[in-house]
Structures are given as C-alpha cells and as structure tokens.
Amino acid sequence: MKTPAHKAEAWESADSTFAAHAARRRVPLRGTFELTPRCNFGCKMCYIHMTPADIASQGRQELTAGQWLRVARDAIDNGTLNLMITGGEPLLRDDFAEIYTEINRMGFIIGINTNASLVDEKYHRLFSKYPPSSVSVTLYGADRETYHSITGNGNHFDSTIKGLEYLSDLPTFLEIKATFIKDNKDQLDRMRETANRYTKRFAINFMVFKPVPGVVSQAEKCRLSAKESIDIDISNRMYYNELRRQNKEKKDEADKNAPHDEDEAIRDSKKRDYGLDVYPEVLTCLAAKSAYWISWDGRMLPCATFDTLATEPLKEGFKEAWDRMPSLFKDIKHPQKCVTCEYFLNCPNCPAYFHVETGSFDTVSDYICELARERNERLAEIRNTV
Amino acid sequence: MKIKEGYLLRTIADTNIIVPVSERVIEFKGMIALNDVSAEIWRFLETEREYSEIVDFMVSSYDIEKEAAEKDLDALLKQMNDSGVLES
Numbered sequence: 231m232k233t234p235a236h237k238a239e240a241w242e243s244a245d246s247t248f249a250a251h252a253a254r255r256r257v258p259l260r261g262t263f264e265l266t267p268r269c270n271f272g273c274k275m276c277y278i279h280m281t282p283a284d285i286a287s288q289g290r291q292e293l294t295a296g297q298w299l300r301v302a303r304d305a306i307d308n309g310t311l312n313l314m315i316t317g318g319e320p321l322l323r324d325d326f327a328e329i330y331t332e333i334n335r336m337g338f339i340i341g342i343n344t345n346a347s348l349v350d351e352k353y354h355r356l357f358s359k360y361p362p363s364s365v366s367v368t369l370y371g372a373d374r375e376t377y378h379s380i381t382g383n384g385n386h387f388d389s390t391i392k393g394l395e396y397l398s399d400l401p402t403f404l405e406i407k408a409t410f411i412k413d414n415k416d417q418l419d420r421m422r423e424t425a426n427r428y429t430k431r432f433a434i435n436f437m438v439f440k441p442v443p444g445v446v447s448q449a450e451k452c453r454l455s456a457k458e459s460i461d462i463d464i465s466n467r468m469y470y471n472e473l474r475r476q477n478k479e480k481k482d483e484a485d486k487n488a489p490h491d492e493d494e495a496i497r498d499s500k501k502r503d504y505g506l507d508v509y510p511e512v513l514t515c516l517a518a519k520s521a522y523w524i525s526w527d528g529r530m531l532p533c534a535t536f537d538t539l540a541t542e543p544l545k546e547g548f549k550e551a552w553d554r555m556p557s558l559f560k561d562i563k564h565p566q567k568c569v570t571c572e573y574f575l576n577c578p579n580c581p582a583y584f585h586v587e588t589g590s591f592d593t594v595s596d597y598i599c600e601l602a603r604e605r606n607e608r609l610a611e612i613r614n615t616v
Numbered sequence: 617m618k619i620k621e622g623y624l625l626r627t628i629a630d631t632n633i634i635v636p637v638s639e640r641v642i643e644f645k646g647m648i649a650l651n652d653v654s655a656e657i658w659r660f661l662e663t664e665r666e667y668s669e670i671v672d673f674m675v676s677s678y679d680i681e682k683e684a685a686e687k688d689l690d691a692l693l694k695q696m697n698d699s700g701v702l703e704s
Contacts, residue, residue: 339647
C-alpha cells in the first residue's frame with residue numbers, strides 16, 4: 231500500500247507549476263470572468279471600458295446572473311480552480327453579491343480585480359463573510375488632482391483610499407498595481423508609499439495598448455514613451471533590489487550559523503516547467519493552454535486582449551468552446567522580423583498586442599519594438615555597470 | 617472525527633485538491649494535494665468516524681495489516697490536524 235501521507239503522485243510541485251501540469255492535460259485551470267465592461271471611472275487610457283450606450287450600440291448584452299452561474303458550474307465541471315472576477319468594475323453590477331456569493335461556494339480559489347472605490351460597509355460585510363483569496367486594486371495616482379486628470383473625477387481618489395482601508399482589514403491577500411501614463415509618471419515613489427500603507431504587495435504597469443474593437447480611448451496620446459516606461463521600471467526595480475539587499479544582510483547575519491540546505495539550492499537551480507511550450511506556442515503565456523477569459527457578453531477568449539478570437543461556451547458548450555480554442559491559432563505565426571530579432575526572447579511580442587496596435591496579428595508594432603529595445607539595452611547597461 | 621464543513625475535495629488534472637470555500641478561506645491558505653488513497657480516506661471522513669472505523673476501512677479496502685494501516689493513518693491525521701481541517 232502507498233503511504234497515504236505521500237504527496238499526490240499526479241503532480242509533483244518541485245519541477246512543474248500546477249498550471250503547466252494542467253496545460254499539458256488541456257485542462258482550463260484558470261478562468262477570468264469579466265462581469266461587465268462598465269466602470270464608474272472614465273480612465274482616458276482604458277482599452278476595455280464601455281458605457282451602456284456603447285454596449286447598446288453594438289447590439290450586445292451583459293450576461294445575466296443566471297448565465298454567469300451556469301458558466302461557473304461548467305467551469306467547475308471542466309477543472310477550473312483559479313477564478314479571477316474582473317471588469318470594467320465588477321462591483322458596479324447590482325447583482326454582484328448574488329453572483330459572488332453563489333460562485334464562492336462552488337470550489338474556486340477566487341481573486342477580484344477592482345478599483346476599490348465602490349468597496350463600502352456592505353461589500354466589507356460580504357467579503358468578511360466570504361473572503362476572496364486575493365484582491366488586486368489598480369491605483370492611478372497619489373492625489374485627487376491626478377485621479378481627476380486620469381479617471382475624470384478627483385473624488386475617486388478619496389473613495390479608492392476608503393475602499394483600500396476596508397480591503398486591508400480583510401483576511402485576504404491584497405495587491406496594489408499602479409498603472410503609469412504621462413499624467414502620473416512622476417509619482418512612482420508617492421504611489422508606492424500610498425500602496426504600502428495597505429499592503430507590501432506593489433506592482434507596476436506601464437504598457438498601455440490601443441483599445442479593443444468597439445472601445446474609444448486616448449491611449450496613444452497619454453501613454454509613456456519607451457524611455458519613460460523603462461525609467462519607471464528600473465527605478466522600481468532598484469528600490470526593491472535595495473530592499474532585498476538590506477533584508478539579505480539581516481538574514482545572512484541571522485543565518486550565519488544555520489546549516490546550508492544543499493537540496494534546496496539544487497532544487498532552485500533546476501529549471502521549472504511552466505508549460506509555455508504547449509500549443510499554441512505562438513503565445514508566450516498560458517492563454518488557451520490552461521487559461522481563458524469569459525467576456526462580459528459570454529464569449530470565451532484566450533485573454534482580454536485577444537478580443538477577436540473567440541468561441542461561444544453558452545452556445546456550443548463550455549468543453550467544446552475550450553477544446554476548439556487552440557484551433558483559432560493555426561494560421562497565426564510570429565512575424566519574421568521578430569523571429570530574427572536579438573530581443574525575441576525578452577520582448578512582449580504577443581500576437582494579441584500586435585493586433586490591437588496594428589490591426590494584424592503578424593505586423594510588428596513600433597510601440598512594442600521600442601519598449602523591448604529600450605528595456606534590453608538599459609538592463610544590459612546596468613549589468614555592465616555592476 | 618470528521619472533516620470540517622467548508623472544504624471541498626476536487627479532482628483537477630488527475631490531482632486531488634482540497635479547496636476551502638466561503639468562511640473557510642479565512643483559516644486556510646494554500647492548497648492540499650492528496651494521493652488517491654488519502655482522497656478515499658478524506659471522503660470516508662466527510663462523515664463522523666471513530667478511529668477504529670477508519671482503520672477497519674483501510675484494512676478492508678487495501679488488504680493491509682492493521683499495524684501498517686494505523687501507522688499510515690496516524691501520519692495522515694497529523695497532517696490533517698496540522699492543517700486544521702478536522703473538527704476538534
């Protein structure tokens with residue numbers, strides 16, 4: 231008899247991520263439910279935000295609560311474990327609590343993306359009783375003026391801070407992500423300080439893409455240049471490198487007499503399997519391999535940015551829609567210019583990004599090329615200096 | 617003894633996984649993966665059981681000696697207790 235206490239043999243965590251394990255078995259492990267494209271913010275660079283009039287003009291409708299719960303049950307039956315709830319602003323839905331409460335009982339590990347501004351006493355009660363495993367909040371600035379400039383209303387800063395106070399009180403993993411455009415490019419330190427009042431988990435985003443079809447944004451006008459983007463990236467990296475260095479010094483001092491774990495060192499040196507080579511290899515993430523996105527109108531997409539490649543889980547069945555997804559990529563290849571580029575392996579050269587930027591999956595985007603070039607050259611400079 | 621309410625045993629990608637739901641998310645972080653035998657015992661423990669009942673279940677299900685069953689069960693119960701998934 232096998233010892234019951236042994237680890238599960240089907241998946242050994244040391245050499246493979248569970249997402250890779252799922253990808254190799256074509257299991258849709260990670261799902262995202264985009265409950266609505268509506269948002270109470272009007273961020274000038276948003277690639278996805280739609281007004282009720284935009285929605286009506288396209289003749290499309292948001293899924294009802296009942297339809298979301300049907301998709302959720304199908305997702306459970308087909309092996310989804312991690313479920314991200316997002317928008318637009320998902321808390322804007324009048325029936326959010328109804329959907330969330332029901333989904334929470336099904337057996338997902340749930341995360342929520344929100345701008346936090348609608349989190350009030352009512353949502354605090356809901357999330358205290360049924361906590362999500364994680365909440366990710368996007369921060370747009372460190373003051374009312376910046377929020378006014380980006381989201382259209384300075385009061386959104388106050389409501390975001392109030393929401394963060396509620397969220398930081400929950401037994402949940404809180405992350406704050408800062409998105410940078412020209413309006414807030416000088417606020418990295420202040421935004422990180424603001425975030426650190428509520429959580430140590432702080433991440434940045436400087437990649438701002440043109441909108442998906444049917445959405446209007448000012449992304450091209452307000453996004454950062456490659457140099458500005460990488461300035462922020464490097465500045466943030468240096469901050470955390472310094473923090474790590476200080477912590478390491480403390481740890482080294484504490485560990486001076488502790489035995490060295492050679493097994494751990496060997497394990498860490500092994501390359502883990504992330505499943506990225508699973509078909510469609512043209513995608514350098516796990517989209518359509520073990521991850522999917524259900525759009526507000528019920529289409530199954532590889533991710534939010536692949537808005538034009540979709541299957542229809544409510545019409546053809548969830549499993550059929552998932553199984554058919556890789557076939558959508560059969561004619562999509564990396565542009566030749568990318569394949570021969572020296573930065574190919576360190577570049578966000580996703581066909582989805584090319585499509586939103588150029589209208590074609592295989593046309594190289596200057597925006598992405600410049601980001602990759604700047605990032606690789608600047609990081610090389612830093613390595614050489616060190 | 618019995619598994620607390622609010623833990624679901626799911627089989628995903630050939631792997632048995634314990635997922636906390638609703639209020640249990642507060643007290644349980646992370647993930648437990650079980651092999652098939654442990655998963656069988658988990659299911660058995662979803663109903664209130666005496667220690668001797670579980671041992672009898674293991675002996676009859678897996679054709680093993682009582683002493684071996686007790687040793688394996690003790691190890692599993694220790695892990696379950698450490699994870700806080702058993703009713704006290």
